[in-house]
Amino acid sequence: xxxxxxxxxxxxxxxxxxxxxxxxxxxxxxxxxxxxxxxxxxxxxxxxxxxxxxxxxxxxxxxxxxxxxxxxxxxxxxxxxxxxxxxxxxxxxxxxxxxxxxxxxxxxxxxxxxxxxxxxxxxxxxxxxxxxxxxxxxxxxxxxxxxxxxxxxxxxxxxxxxxxxxxxxxxxxxxxxxxxxxxxxxxxxxxxxxxxxxxxxxxxxxxxxxxxxxxxxxxxxxxxxxxxxxxxxxxxxxxxxxxxxxxxxxxxxxxxxxxxxxxxxxxxxxxxxxxxxxxxxxxxxxxxxxxxxxxxxxxxxxxxxxxxxxxxxxxxxxxxxxxxxxxxxxxxxxxxxxxxxxxxxxxxxxxxxxxxxxxxxxxxxxxxxxxxxxxxxxxxxxxxxxxxxxxxxxxxxxxxxxxxx
Amino acid sequence: xxxxxxxxxxxxxxxxxxxxxxxxxxxxxxxxxxxxxxxxxxxxxxxxxxxxxxxxxxxxxxxxxxxxxxxxxxxxxxxxxxxxxxxxxxxxxxxxxxxxxxxxxxxxxxxxxxxxxxxxxxxxxxxxxxxxxxxxxxxxxxxxxxxxxxxxxxxxxxxxxxxxxxxxxxxxxxxxxxxxxxxxxxxxxxxxxxxxxxxxxxxxxxxxxxxxxxxxxxxxxxxxxxxxxxxxxxxxxxxxxxxxxxxxxxxxxxxxxxxxxxxxxxxxxxxxxxxxxxxxxxxxxxxxxxxxxxxxxxxxxxxxxxxxxxxxxxxxxxxxxxxxxxxxxxxxxxxxxxxxxxxxxxxxxxxxxxxxxxxxxxxxxxxxxxxxxxxxxxxx
Numbered sequence: 001x002x003x004x005x006x007x008x009x010x011x012x013x014x015x016x017x018x019x020x021x022x023x024x025x026x027x028x029x030x031x032x033x034x035x036x037x038x039x040x041x042x043x044x045x046x047x048x049x050x051x052x053x054x055x056x057x058x059x060x061x062x063x064x065x066x067x068x069x070x071x072x073x074x075x076x077x078x079x080x081x082x083x084x085x086x087x088x089x090x091x092x093x094x095x096x097x098x099x100x101x102x103x104x105x106x107x108x109x110x111x112x113x114x115x116x117x118x119x120x121x122x123x124x125x126x127x128x129x130x131x132x133x134x135x136x137x138x139x140x141x142x143x144x145x146x147x148x149x150x151x152x153x154x155x156x157x158x159x160x161x162x163x164x165x166x167x168x169x170x171x172x173x174x175x176x177x178x179x180x181x182x183x184x185x186x187x188x189x190x191x192x193x194x195x196x197x198x199x200x201x202x203x204x205x206x207x208x209x210x211x212x213x214x215x216x217x218x219x220x221x222x223x224x225x226x227x228x229x230x231x232x233x234x235x236x237x238x239x240x241x242x243x244x245x246x247x248x249x250x251x252x253x254x255x256x257x258x259x260x261x262x263x264x265x266x267x268x269x270x271x272x273x274x275x276x277x278x279x280x281x282x283x284x285x286x287x288x289x290x291x292x293x294x295x296x297x298x299x300x301x302x303x304x305x306x307x308x309x310x311x312x313x314x315x316x317x318x319x320x321x322x323x324x325x326x327x328x329x330x331x332x333x334x335x336x337x338x339x340x341x342x343x344x345x346x347x348x349x350x351x352x353x354x355x356x357x358x359x360x361x362x363x364x365x366x367x368x369x370x371x372x373x374x375x376x377x378x379x380x381x382x383x384x385x386x387x388x389x390x391x392x393x394x395x396x397x398x399x400x401x402x403x404x405x
Numbered sequence: 406x407x408x409x410x411x412x413x414x415x416x417x418x419x420x421x422x423x424x425x426x427x428x429x430x431x432x433x434x435x436x437x438x439x440x441x442x443x444x445x446x447x448x449x450x451x452x453x454x455x456x457x458x459x460x461x462x463x464x465x466x467x468x469x470x471x472x473x474x475x476x477x478x479x480x481x482x483x484x485x486x487x488x489x490x491x492x493x494x495x496x497x498x499x500x501x502x503x504x505x506x507x508x509x510x511x512x513x514x515x516x517x518x519x520x521x522x523x524x525x526x527x528x529x530x531x532x533x534x535x536x537x538x539x540x541x542x543x544x545x546x547x548x549x550x551x552x553x554x555x556x557x558x559x560x561x562x563x564x565x566x567x568x569x570x571x572x573x574x575x576x577x578x579x580x581x582x583x584x585x586x587x588x589x590x591x592x593x594x595x596x597x598x599x600x601x602x603x604x605x606x607x608x609x610x611x612x613x614x615x616x617x618x619x620x621x622x623x624x625x626x627x628x629x630x631x632x633x634x635x636x637x638x639x640x641x642x643x644x645x646x647x648x649x650x651x652x653x654x655x656x657x658x659x660x661x662x663x664x665x666x667x668x669x670x671x672x673x674x675x676x677x678x679x680x681x682x683x684x685x686x687x688x689x690x691x692x693x694x695x696x697x698x699x700x701x702x703x704x705x706x707x708x709x710x711x712x713x714x715x716x717x718x719x720x721x722x723x724x725x726x727x728x729x730x731x732x733x734x735x736x737x738x739x740x741x742x743x744x745x746x747x748x749x750x751x752x753x754x755x756x757x758x759x760x761x762x763x764x765x766x767x768x769x770x771x772x773x774x775x776x777x778x779x780x781x782x783x784x785x
Contacts, residue, residue, distance in 0.1 A: 043528035097650065106562050107540075111516075118517065118598070119524045126448035126601060134602050135654045138509065139541055139562035144653035144774035153662070156648040156776045157570065158562040160541045168559060172574075175581065196516060199523045200536035255583065256500075257549045257558035262537040271555060274500065278583070392537055393546025395558045 004174045005239045005246040005404060006347045008088025008232030010080035010188075013331045013341060014225055017056035018083055022331075023348055023356075027377030031330045031359045033211045033223045038112070038193050046207045049193055050225030050332025052076060063094075066149035071110030071136040074145035076228035076337070077190035081146045084186065084230040089244055092150050101154035101182035103173035104143040105165025105189030107336025110136020112194040139336075142190050146230075154182040160336065162391035163296075164255070165189055167339030170231060171253025171399055177233045184238075188340030190228030197335060198224060204263060206300055212333075214297035214326035214358050215304050215372040217365035222298045225332020229340035231347065236404075247351040251285060251384065251400040254278030258394035264302055265390055269310035275396040276314045276386065283400035285384050287315045290322055292355050292385040294346040295370075296396075297326020298333055299360070303390065305367040312369065323380050324370035329360035339389040343399055346387040350403050355380040410576045411637040411785065412627050413586070415732050416486030418479045419623040419720045420454035423464070424486055429736060432716075435744040439719055441610075441619055445597040452610050454621035454721035455595045469551065474538040476511040476624075477547035480592040483624035484548055487588065491628065496586070503556030503584035505575040506545035506592055507567025509724035511560075513596040515539045544592050544624075556584040565687075566770035567591065568728025569778045572627060573644035579631045586630040591728025595622035606654065608691060609722075618689035621721010625729040637785040639735045642676060642765075644780040645669025651775030656693055660701030663769060663777040667705035670779035676765055678709045681781075683737055683763035684756065685730040687770055688715040688748035689722040695750040697771060702751075712763065713747035713756035727770035731780060734766035738784045 009019050014032025016022040036049040057075040059067060061082055067075065085092060092098065117133040140158035147156055155176065159168045166189030173187035201207050201224060208221035239246060256278060258271030280287065296307055311319055327345055334341055349355050358372045387399045417424065420439035421431035431437040443453035456479065461470035464482040473481060515538035522530040537543060542560035549558045557578055561570040568591025575589035600620050603609045610617035629641060647665035651657040671678065688695055716733050717726045737743055740762040747756045769779045
């Protein structure tokens, strides 16, 4: 089984159209959460979200044909993939099919555009025009779009496990590379804001009308976000041979279900604990080797203590010296794209020995006894890091990344 | 593949009825056809193979059924049939039982209902109880909650190939020892907006008897484990997947990715083309798909002409249908009498109908967007 390296990262978030802008603003403790401009929020509990600037969606380096009728989510994915491929030094040659796989977490896909179609369809009947707005409804549409944009002919998988989708996707992609199913995989995911998720999370009263405060005793809920991340995964042998620079190694992943409730986590964190233990076992590392946890940290009342309860049990006395931060205070909860974005942030943290802060966190909650990295990022040597996600349906997943020796 | 993967049990709900006996009965009748009709709110019905008589009565307690949306009900009933045949005590710790599901449209009905409230009433009217059902992983998650299965719970979206993807990913989970057993599932609901979109794209039949594909609904469940148990039904011997860049709503321009997936599956399973004695055709009635399959088989199987049969052109297309093909292959490997003939495009090429129990079955799927999956199942 081959060692798997992350050799390229592309990021598009509310903090920036690219990896370095996102990373530097994240370290400064800035937040991309602001009044939502994408659609009218009259009547909702919150008017805030972490929206990507529209300028990030104009992609001069990508052929116009590949973007024709592309949804907002697909454009996010294509932008992140373009940056990741360039970063990895894998140029895309026109007219050449590349045998690389795409493993993405899929969620809202083209739903934002389809909502417009549906609105008209509900009012005007079955002859409603502009069916093209409906074509990217399948959750794998953005995966297809990325493959089409860059002529990728390797295996293509779309995981759709809600908020853990792209965490699983990175783990699965690493497994496929490790076992030689594909020499290179573009792994991650994209998710765009839309009315469905905005209305849904509002109706569940899971949102905060103010900027979210993960792990903070004042937390009241999450802010939704959007974005995309693509990680280029390849074997260490292949990367070395072509002189590629690694960010981190993918050591393993774990995935379980809590079989408890569709929207609420088991407060004991028991299933989350099983996930983390499974991930560490898969990676072949022990709790004392972990230096950083990029937490799910949604800032909902139920999520944060359940998550921390799992860490307390798994890491015991070691937790006191582990930095635990959530980027959702800065980037919003990007749902099916969140895990990929957080994996990318975690890989950057490992490579640069810096941990990002938890934007919004200021007042510790006794129910969440972790070093949540308030304020700004801090230098932090990392041997092993964990990136953790939890999803509707009780699905949790955790990735283990390590420093390349 | 890391270790063996066995099919221990199966369960199903289709337009042929609820349960394996109903499906087997339909398969034994050459003339069986589904009644095709799906109502729309403000337009003529569309030809869809709906599970018309489906009921949870006798399968799920009413209080449980009431909490579930239709895809979750279809899946739960099919899963209960599979689980009911493995006997007591339950052979695996429930925390080590996973679920993999492929779906093309689970969540669409809930999505329409939530957005209808937002658009036609107001955002405050968005129903919180229905929002969780809008996620595609709701049926698999509901199943895990219902049965207290704490293993990996993964849903895959790969349009028509989603169900077979779920089967092969279950094999991967077992091979990597991430689970002791996995319910590999395909599930779809008949949903008017989804059917209307396919209809307007001219993918589906314009009338009940015309050319073109039909959509369907149902759930197919294969219970897989790495231990054979006393009476395994089949063995998942290997699989392969390939893709070609294609617009997400179109089939690829050639059968090449399907051929590649078949060849990878044969290689992975250690089977030669001469070993294949049953092909579960992916024929849905769509002429373009028939052309692509013909092209792929010529490339992957050469002159080999195994027995062939199609089920998707009668029970309907969807992600569930590719899992259903794997399930029907398992029934055939077990000697179930099957009278459904090869699809016309394969019969013309000399592919015969099934006349005796096969030993090795090839199951394939090809999705819009250009992704292909193939699996080889063998008699235990």
